[in-house]
Amino acid sequence: MRNSTFSRRDVLKGTTALVAATVFAEPLRAAAPPPEAITPALIEAAKKEGKCAFYTAMDITLGEKLGKGFEAKFGIAVRVERSGAERVFTRIGQEYASNIHAVDVVNTSDQAHCLAWKANGWLLPYLPEEVVQHYDKAYYDPNGFEVVTRVLLSPIGYNTKLVKPEDVPKSFADLLDPKWAGKMVKAHPAYSGTIMNSTFQLARDLGWEYLEKLAKQRVMQLQSATDPPKKLALGERAVMFDGAGYLVIQYKERGDPVDLVYPSEGTPVATSPSAVFKAAPNPNAAKLFQNWMHTREGQQIVTDFARQYSAHKQVVEKPGVRKLTDIKLMKEDVEGVEKMADEIKRRYAQIFKV
Amino acid sequence: MTIAISEQAPRRKHGFDYTKTVLYGFAAALVLLIVLPMSWLVYYAFVDKTGAFTIGNFYTLFSDPAFQEPLVTTFVLATSTSLICCLVAAPMGWLVARTDMPLRRTVRLMVTASFVTPPFLGAIAWELLAAPNSGLLNKLARSAFGLESDEHIFNIYSFPGLIFVIACYTFPYVFVLVANALDRMPGDLEDASSILGGGTWQTAKRITIPLVLPALLAGALVAFLQAMTLFGSPAILALPAGFHTMTTKIWSLFQYPPKPELAAAASLPLLILTVILLRAEHMILGRRSYSVIGGKNSDPRIIQLGGLTWLALGFCFVVLLCPVLLPYGALLNASFSRIATTPIWFDNFTFHNLYFVFFELSATKLALYNTFVLGIATATLGTILAVVISYLTTRQAVTGHRALGFLATAPVAIPGIVLGVGLFLSYTQMPLAVSYVCKSISGVPCDTFASAFQLYGTKWILLLAFLTLGLPAAYQQMQSAFRAIHPELEDASRILGATRLRALWQITAPLLRTSVIATWCFVFVGTIRELSAAIMLFTSETKVISVLIFDLNESGDLAAISVLGIIMLVVTFGIVALANRLRIGGSPVQIRNA
Structure with missing residues (x-):
């Protein structure tokens, strides 16, 4: 499916090629906004607002x-409103339907959401300077509606205490073996954007x-993609099917008995963009946060602390994470997800009964 | 009687009698609280997306296996829970009320503790204890019996597991009813039986059991109702186990794309069933009065347990392990352990979880603030409403007091999640409706006026929900308090020229002070643990602790939950202890499950 001799950038480009093709191929209605730096004036205005509401699925x-x-x-308090991407989407939709404009910046793990918000005219075109300078064009909307904050993978995980080295599964096909019945855990596509994408790709x-x-393997069903790794680390299940x-990687590095397998069929991938809302209650703080989050400083936190992949070219990766170039990835298809989302939720509920 | 006369008396010159105004004011408030959301609910259930009348929503639901299954599941769940509650609570109630078992007071206290524990918190604690692999109890069992690393004894993510956890926090309802019935049962009937030669067993069979049976049946119905309308525990345990109950199904209908009309249609059967069951409970309990009528009552007879004492104590201990001792231990453990389900030891003891919740988790401060503001506001307003309404009804101060009493008790029949759906539909649509009506009357657009009805997204809508849910318990409390004070004291004051409000303020209020404070405390406790209505109505800026805990559970942050849960429990027990110190007598307080 993929030639693994590509450079990392190429692979990242490849995974989001369709994103670029579908999200950004629309006729340019307005000229691209000028790239904006973090200026003292912006900081001053943001400080006056003093706070920022960040809705996220991370x-x-x-x-x-x-x-x-x-x-x-900057001395500006950020209120983090965390929930699964699909619930973040529901929440913002419900709030906007009732004329409640509470969200400043959003980060979702389901890029299709940005298509919907953009179509509704809810997003503010805003291009941070560093994004234009240091990101491949595949990772941001030229009109500045969204910037990819992190690239997420959903590989297979396992607990090294519960799975013997010779039993470690190599592929998704391996997981249909009856020996894994009742031993796997996974998250839910109606709740998590990562899982919505991975379910689509699978x-x-x-x-x-x-x-x-x-579904016949009696898989333990959780909601958020961030939960299966936690159950894996606790030893609640031996294998993480998705999450x-x-x-x-974080838990492995802090000493928990867990490890990853990148399945031979390919690893599901989801690019996770952030966007600023036009009706943001704290417009300047929102811009400043969006800008700062995509600077090298912000992105370094994404890679060093969270062990995720960044699109910022100057970010230095800490060893211990396999390079994206060395991983066979499934192909992301944002438009496909947007079209199929309801169908996926419906069929999934039918098959898994929740 | 005296009141009837005062009503016919001509209005006094020196003071306007505010009673009628008050009555209409409160009646309007109650209608707003209860009738409005329920009407929107019914309206939504019977219209399609274009607003035309249809019964298609019900057809869609009841012909869909994805809805039939939760219906059956919920029925089996509620029946089994109710049965288990009776089997456990009846003997315990008897032991506490009628035997010389030591530590009876402690047992009652512990039952109160399980009564006020939020069921969703209990469910999360039981995840820590009995998740099949990582659960503390299963780990213990594996090391004790040398089981394989993937064998387990308990599996909380299962249908029986869910029944067990719900029963843990529902049995107090049955216990309280049974223990109270036994406490109040006159001993002379039993004495008569023994004097006439009946043995212990025969006395029990022919006197005690028939007398306590109505209370037990009523308890069974209440337990059924609680299990049926509970949202938190099924949401936490049933989804990982792979099934839905009615409440989680209704909740899931609000996932994007939301289907409010189906949610409304799914809520109606719950509402109707609740009304029927409560009617049945009322009929059963209504019959009980025959048991206490008659001559002088003597104290209930106390049975000497003798050699069975230890067996009885052991039984109570084992029962109380489940809702109180084990879960609290698990939550404490998770609060201070580096890994939530590893027993605390020197190598993994940490304050990091506390630090995380208080200094890193940015949602904590706002959620705590919202919870307390709403708790205090609900308790204060709820108590005021309850005082005024129970005054009007117990003193039969005005015509129409019956309707008022009915309205104040009616929310008992509204499951939290159903009320949540109703309020959501009401106050997201109200601005449109108001704007439309206003425009058609005045002819000018009045969006500014209409936007004042935009309560969704504010704390007001949560206040309305909590107030509605807390009112019946507060009303019952205050009503029994008013009944205990003879009206002749007020009459004396009024004969001497005071207005009704002045008599109330100078005479009745001081006498009621402790009951008022107790009522306030219990409404407060009931409010801060509410989840099922809050989950439908919160927005990011109006999040409360229970919703925060629920969100954290979805991402598996068990340590943070444990810390927040312990805070909730500490606050709750502080308030309950305060209320218990102040309360003199009074009927048992009903707190809703969340």
Whole structure:
């Protein structure tokens, strides 16, 4: 499916090629906004507002780390509103339907959400300077509606105490073996954006029959993609079928008995963009936060602390994470997800009964 | 009688009698609280997306296996829970009320503790204890019996597991009813039986059991109702186990794209069933009065347990392990352990979880603030409402007091999640409706006026929900307090020329002070643990602790939950202890499950 001799950038480009093709191929209605630096005037205006509401699907520890880093630097408090991407989407939709404009900046793990928000005219075009300078064009909207904050993988995880080295699964197909019945945990596509994307990619590449067979394996069903790694680390289940791969790396590095397998069929991938809302209650703080989060400083937190992949070219990766170039990835298809989302939720609920 | 006369008496010159105004004011408030959301609920259930009348929503629901299954599941769940509650609570109630078992007061206290523990917190604590692999109890069992690393004894993520956890926090309802019935049962009937030669067993069979049976049946119905309308525990345990109950199904209908009309249609059967069950409970309990009528009552007979004492104590201990001792231990452990389900030892003891919750988690401060503001506001307003309404009804001060009493008790029949759906539909649509009506009357657009009805997204909508849910308990409390004070004291004051409000203020209020404070405390406790209505109504800026805990559970942050949970429990026990110190007598307080 993919030639692994590509450079990392190429692979990242490849995974988001369709994103670029579908999200950014629309006719340019307005000229691209000028790239904006973090100016003293912006900081001053943001400080006057004093706070920023950040709705996100990222693990709460990363969300708070970014928030606290921002607060330490600019003295502006960030309120992190964490929940699964699909619930963030529902929440913003419900709030906007009732004319409640509470969100300043959003980060979702389901890029299709940005398509919907953009179509509704809710997003503010805003291009941070460093994004234009140091990001491949595939990672941001030229009109500045969204910037990819992190690239998320959903590999297979396992607990090294519960799975013998010779038993470690190599592929998704291996997980249909009866010996894994009752031993796996996974998250839910109606709740998590990462899982919405991974379910879409699995159903497309392996077929719904695969998921039907999987459902017979008595898989423990959680909601957020950030939960399966936690259950894995506790030893609650031996194998993580899907979930936030970066947390497994974090937990491994802090000494928990967990490790990852990048399945031979390819690893599901989701790019996770952030956007500023036009009706943001704290417009300047929102711009400043969006800008800072995508500077090298902010992105370094994403890679060093959270062990996720960044699109910022100057970010230096700490060893211990396999390079994206060395991982066979499934292909992301944002438009496909947007079209199929309801169908995926419906069929998934039918197959897995929740 | 005296009141009837005063009502016909001509209005006094020196003071306007505010009673009628007050009555209409409060009646309007109650209608707003209860009738409005329920009407929107019914309206939504019967219209399609274009607003035309249809019964298609019900057809869609009841022909869909994804809805039929939760219906059956909920029925089996509620029945089994109710049965288990009776089997456990009846013997315990008897032991505490009628035997010389030591530590009876302690047992009652512990039952109160399980009564006020938020059920969703209990469910999370039981995840820590009995998750099949990582659960503390299963780990213990594996090391004790040398089981394989993937064998387990308990599996909380299962249908029986859910029934067990719900029963843990529902049995106090049955216990309180049974223990109270036994406490109040006159001993002379039993004495008569023994004097006439009936043995212990025969006395029990022919006197005690028939007399206590109505209370037990009523308890069974209440337990059924609680299990049926509970949201938190099924949301936490049933989804990982792979099934839905009615409440979680209703909640999931609000996932994007939201289907409010289906949610409304799914809520109606719950509402109707609750009304029927409460009617049944009322009929059963209504019959009980025959048991206490008659001559002088003597104290209930106390049975000597003798050699069975230890067996009885052991039974109570084992029962109380489940809702109180084990879960509290698990929460404390998780609060201070580096890994939530590893027993604390020197190598993994940490304050990091406390630090995280108080200094890193940015949602904590706002949620705590919202919770306390709402708790205090609900308790204060709820108590005021309850005082005024129970005064009007117990003193039969005005015509129409019956309707007022009915309205104040009616929310008992509204499950939290159903009220949440109703309020959500009401106050997201109200601005549109108001704007439309206003425009058609005045002819000019009045969006500014209409936007004042935009309560969704504010704390007001949560206040309305909590007030509605807390009112019946507060009303019952205050009503029994008023009944205990003879009206002749007020009459004396009024004969001497005071207005009704002045008599109330100078005479009745001081006598009621302790009951008022107790009522306030219990409404407060009931409010800060409410989840099922809050989950439908919160927005990011109006999040309360219970919702924060629920969100954290979805991402598996068990340590943070434990810290927040312990804070909630400490506050709750502080308030309950205060209320118990102040309360003199009074009927048992009903707190809703969340």
